[in-house]
Amino acid sequence: MSLARAVGAALVLLPMGALAQPAPRVADYTLTATLDPVRHTVRADGTIRWTNPSTVAVSELWLHQYLNGFAGPRTHFMRTRSGDAWPAHPPHWGRLAVESLRTADGVDLLATAAHDPAVPDDASQLHVALPRAVPPGASITLAVRFTATLPEAVARTGYHGTFHMVAQWFPKVAVLERDGTWSHFPFHANSEFYADFGQYDVRIRYPRGYVVGATGPRVEGPALVGGLLEERHVIEGVHDFAFAAWNRFRRADRTIGRVNVHVLHAPGDERSAARSLDVMAGALPAFERRFGEYPYRVLTIVLPPPGAEAAAGMEYPTLITTGAQWWLPRRVRDVEYVTLHEFGHQYFYGMVASNEHRYPFLDEGFCEYATARVMEDLFGPGGPIVDLPMAGPRFDSWAWEALGSAGIAHPLPLDLGADEYPSWDRYGEHVYSRTAVVLRTLERRVGTRVFAATLRAYVDRARYTHPTPEDFYAVVRERLGAPWEAFVRTAFETPWRYNLAVTEAASARDPGGRWRGRAVIDRDGPFALPVNVVFTDVRGGRRVVRIANDRPVTVVPYEGAAALRSVSVDPEDTIPLELRRLDNARMAQALTAPVLPLIGRVAYWVALALGSVGP
């Protein structure tokens, strides 16, 4: 038996939902949940078994009740929403009501439980005093009963008609860090989530006629229980559980490697479903090559129906929601991009479970980089998102990221907490695009292979842990050296603008007939990264000069047999985090002829427009 076959056989022998390498079991949930699609509620009961992962004994628990962010207009979530990222008033509010919370010996913990008094009008956190301290490594089991009332689809959860995206629906134990500090926080409109690994054993009951997609593999059912269908999902090595249910779901399945991929979609959306499966056929191996094994045996992709777009574009363990217009041409890779991004979160969020509230760039930004990287793997240089030659210029993933980062008017550090960004827009432009271009710059500077190995080392080391930026810096220091650690620290911890520009390019003939001149390269920003400067002359000659780029201004002399035509700095684009690439090249003399086609084309369109109200 070959090694590959032996490994394959070993993987097949693993029970569904089990992991090839162990993940900690800090918070295990055993729940039975009943969906009432008429009242839009989920009633549930079961147990939470929590093991103290820290080095100190604790006598309290913090639970997140994220759904209470939608309990009314005065919650922390609603107060901190900005712009039109989320609606000011969902048509139907939601809430999570914990009705019973007791220890194994029957002590009622709700009697002394309280919401965080520091956050008025907000019930998204619950503080629970324990009757006795839980020592390090010891466990406590709580019996819980609760009702989740779903809001009209908002901020990744809720219902629309009979479609239900059931997420953040149960009381979730916050993360206790190793030093005994609770990482708890009120649900903020910029923020996503943070929880500990464990096993989820969830029975979902729902009316006949509904189709359910949930975190983890289905190990039992669906079978009729008391007039309802019941199915059981069991998975470990994850830190959340979500499910979608709809009585109009259609389903498309494909086995990719050892992973069963299911797409749940609206009737008529078969084309998007097929595209989702097609892109996953390439993406799964591509992500595994770059970031290691996807250890679960299942992935469910939910395409929310029209009207439920608020539930689209979100990641949960082994379940992602995407969305796209079915009629988009194949070469407009919207569904592919979103699918890759949400699947990328299985690594950066799922397995590499950083604190999304405190360090959102570690999941969203790293995932954004991974998305563009795999877009390039699958669709060629640049990772084209829009590639319609008949309709205009191509638009690439890397250009998208660079433009997003360049659009930042008032830079902030990237390592801020989600709640430290003053608006959703400013959160987004920093956390997603700017992080991605920093990583892309590192890749371009140290080489694709070296950077891939570095990032892989970080992922391997951080798998099933809660890494902080320091963990990434440590890997960079070990693999790439202290200067690159300094680079990423500056890029992530300080606000910066960075630009290189050729601000002068000129030459003149000397009495001896030679052409002499100079190029002036201005550097605006903190990174002293050596770059090439390329001179071209009017006869087609080309000369490359390497500059240290360690000063705000570098003057590079030119001498040649012909007049200087143009100067380019960093034409290889080794610093994608630059704000502008347009000013990286400059003609010695401005020429009108090369821009005439643009004027002519605009004139043509203007003439057509004028003609529409003409004779």
Next chain:
Amino acid sequence: MIRRWLSTGGRAGVVWGVAAIELGLAWLLALAATASLTGTLSRHPQGSIALHAQGGRLLGELIALHAHAWEPTAGLLGVVFLVQAGAWMLLGGMFPVLGATTGVRWHRAAAESLRRAPTLLGLAAIAGLGYALAGFAGYAAAGWATREAAHRLDVRAITALGGTGWLLGGALAWAIGLWHDVARAHALARGRTAMQASGSAALQMVRAPVATVAAGAGYGLVAWTYVAAAAALAGLLDARASRAGVVAALLGAQHLVVLGRVHARMKWFVWLGGRVTAAKARAE
């Protein structure tokens, strides 16, 4: 066949003249609209090819860099567009006069159009109301389809319903445009008032729907075929846009499209003029 199609019965000078004026105005506007862009691009070694370079990054940077210029540019274009619409509202009788009669000089046709300005404005007002109605109909139909169908139909049907709503609105707008042309021909060729011309145009479209609608659609289709052909050519040639000859050929083709569109309009009004004159003769 081609000669027959190209012939406008001695009206070629007007066709060339109007196309030249439209293109001249468009070039002036394009120069103003792209002034800030071309300033940047003329310093770039790739010139306007830079718009296709680096996966759209340079194009995005240009758009962002000159964001301050978009609003005044759009304002300028909007004003010129309104002036053009106003001017052709008053000169809207020129092509109908030229189409209905042979040997009339263009300035006489223009003068006649200006003399009949109240009638033309009346017809334009009726047509404007019709366009607004068509827009609302399209919006309402598409909105209804999206709202009502979401829970009952599949997503393709929802899209089709929404699209059909807009198509119906578009078809209504096109029919109103056609009626407006016919009404102007009746107003100018038969000396009718706005209300009389409206009725005559409606009557003609009812009495000879196939001929009138088919002719209107045919001449319109020809004009749009030119536009589509130029778009296809641009798509095919953009990849080789670094060759000056290719660029010049494309620009030439695009300018011919503008000429072709004016020519098709003149042919349509010549056809309409013939029908209206015949109707006038029958009535007398």
